[in-house]
Amino acid sequence: MLGKRISLAVLISIIAVISVNSVFAQKENSAISTSKAVIGDLNGDFKFDSIDCALMKMYLLGMIKSFEVEDELYAADVNGDTLINSVDFAYMKKMLLGMITEFPKKSMEGFVQVACGEYHTIALKKDGTVWTWGYNSYGQLGLGEAGEIERIPKKIEGLEDVIKVAAGSRHSLALKKDGTVWAWGYNYYGQLGDESNIRRNTPVQVKGLTGVKDIDAGDFFSVALRDDGTVWGWGYNYKGQIGCGTGINSNVPLQTVGVSNITQISAGDEHVLALDKDKNVWGWGAGDKGQLGNGTAASFLRIPEKLSSFTEVKSVKAGTMVSAAIKEDGTLWIWGDNTYGIMGNSRNINSSPVQRKDISGIKAVELNQYCAAALKNDGTVWTWGKNINGILGLGTALDSQIPSVVSGTGDVEVISCGKTHMAIIKSDGTLWTWGYNIYGQLGNGNVDYITEPVTINGISNISKISCGGKHVLAIDENKTLWAWGNNDYLQLIDDVGLSAESGSNDYCIPFAVKSEKDVKDIVAAFNRTLVVYEDEEVWIYAAKNTVAGDEQSVYLPYKIEGLEGVTDVSVGKNHILALKDDGYVYSAGNSYWGQLGDGSQTHHNSYSETFNLTKAKGLTNIVAVAAGSEHSVALKNDGTVWTWGSNQFGELAHGNDTFSLEPMQAEGLENICAISAGNNYNLALKEDGTVWAWGDNTYGQLGNGSTYKTNVPVQVDGLENIVKIIAGRDSSFAITKDGDVWAWGKNNCGQLGDGTTQNRLTPVKIDAFKGCKSIVSGMDFTMVLMNDGTVIGVGSNVSGVMTLGFSDRSFIPIEVKIK
The missing domain is CATH 2.130.10.30 (Regulator of chromosome condensation 1/beta-lactamase-inhibitor protein II)
Incomplete structure (x- = not known):
């Protein structure tokens, strides 16, 4: 083999680094030897155990160049994406800890029959389940909804004990x-x-x-x-x-x-x-x-x-x-x-x-x-x-x-x-496809036609993404949390543990975050992460007390108590807003400008084992909240908007530049159905489909053709039939009911997706984002979740957020490889 031999001392030290504890040992004892290649077996002993996990760590650290097995791609690529990276290592650790029972690659084997329709494909597994992908305008995939193209295989829920499938032109x-x-x-x-x-x-x-x-x-x-x-x-x-x-x-x-x-x-x-x-x-x-x-x-x-x-x-x-x-x-x-x-x-x-x-x-x-x-x-x-x-x-x-x-x-x-x-x-149960692929009928995750067979792997769709200042989070369809980008403050909830030893705190390749609970919602903001789990527990992750705004060097996470029934969460530069199902707003963190809204400038950042909350004053019947850098916004069920906190750019829409310690109604806004807060500005969507903006306008983020700030709402030029708004750091986006996307504001790194680096003072149409599900914006970069579950990014590649592997930028939207 090309890889060099390793000493027992080095091997033992690596095992120690990855904390092989008694749980690992128990898994080792249960490892079963076999005479055929094993997924995860990197040393050729026909079983997967902590030794293989140590070898993978050494490989990622550059200590070895290959593994002691003949087919190292089959063994080391445990998630089936044809790459060997930190994602595979994360899955290995999950296997050792008993968090998963088989590797993702294994889950996409075991096919016994396949049928090709005009532009869709159906496959039957030996367990009697049916998987479909491709064109779905007529519901021929059987997934419950029609219209969206599926580029990767999805299981038809509730259809079991099947022994044969057939595909017509548009039915199955x-x-x-x-x-x-x-x-x-x-x-x-x-x-x-x-x-x-x-x-x-x-x-x-x-x-x-x-x-x-x-x-x-x-x-x-x-x-x-x-x-x-x-x-x-x-x-x-x-x-x-x-x-x-x-x-x-x-x-x-x-x-x-x-x-x-x-x-x-x-x-x-x-x-x-x-x-x-x-x-x-x-x-x-x-x-x-x-x-x-x-x-x-x-x-x-x-x-x-x-x-x-x-x-x-x-x-x-x-x-x-x-x-x-x-x-x-x-x-x-x-x-x-x-x-x-x-x-x-x-x-x-x-x-x-x-x-x-x-x-x-x-x-x-x-x-x-x-x-x-x-x-x-x-x-x-x-x-x-x-x-x-x-x-x-x-x-x-x-x-x-x-x-x-x-x-x-x-x-x-x-x-x-x-x-x-x-x-x-093939005889090993793997499925291979080739040919025309414009509707994703090959199931390999893209739409390029293929002239020779490619295997179908176990990529799962992304259901939500969120951008911090220099890091990105994503939730897949299995409610697994993925993270990549900058990790200076451990905001990635680091499970892989490479940063301290490799001398880099940037992850250019997304990795799965270890969790014993399913993730319900995520918020990535500045240099920290907030996670809402399915059991409604809310946790905040960062390495310093960044929510409080000081330099206290302590490792979070901290659980935020008292947020059962939370329906909406938003994180600002140094504060948090949480909306519960009772219509009240709760807040925590720094309150120098009154952004907590409790009528005082008292910080609520005393950490012990939990997070200290306060309640915004006088707010009832709230349906949405949004946290800006140092100001806060809330939407009532009567369509009015309420703001508090910093106001140096007019971001409170009170007609002045005076900060407010408690919520006050924003001027000139009625029949509002959605709000979004940027760095020092805001967007509001009216029921008639028009968009209104106020606050900082240095980069044209208000979309009214100027760069002057305003402390009263102004209408964004030329937009109608809007159904969704996104205020990024200093870049703005709007989505129409037909799926068209418009963008304006800061564009120094091409983050608007129009192929230029020119700031846009009025909205421009972004064809590459058409038909997207959601848009999130970080520090000079943008991530877009498409309806097919893929993620595309554009703009700065700071800390590897674009997964390009180098610190650069992309003016043209590219697909972000999550797995």
């Missing part, structure tokens, strides 16, 4: 082991079979269909094979896809006539193939390209017809205007549309089966209009045809009329071909 099917069929997605033609034509975003049971052993989905219709050998169909039927003798659509299953003793079915775009117990092939539906194999190119057949003189067939496959069969001897036969040379001859249409003689030993075949894919008995995958968007998986964009092997295959067990992409499952 699942067969349970009890013989019932479930459907979801597009239903205009009744293809869900639930006696309606209503789109379903979650699985519904197909009516009156039991004892089913096989299913498949065409473009806009569905078919099922029952235990008694009968075939049933429903949905679009103009060309006779149901095989019931008519061309009338049906939203309930109807029996296909004229066939019995069927053992296998396959649905193409608009036709169906069936194999009977005597190994004969039957076809019905569309036949205009010869795809029924009956020697003609008839428009359609509404009653099944047997292919004459074509026997000893092992399996059949219907594609897009093309069909295929594998005979018992492993030979491959294809018929139908031959525009792109799938059959290996020069005829545009072949209405009878044609043997593809240059490939044999076939186990399974998949087809679409442009290409074919064959799985051989040796586990290799071979593709040929037109190579649109790299669908052949050959690493190029060139067409291939001759079957060519897809690199990296050899242990494949399952293949599936959609209209634009392909998927395979």
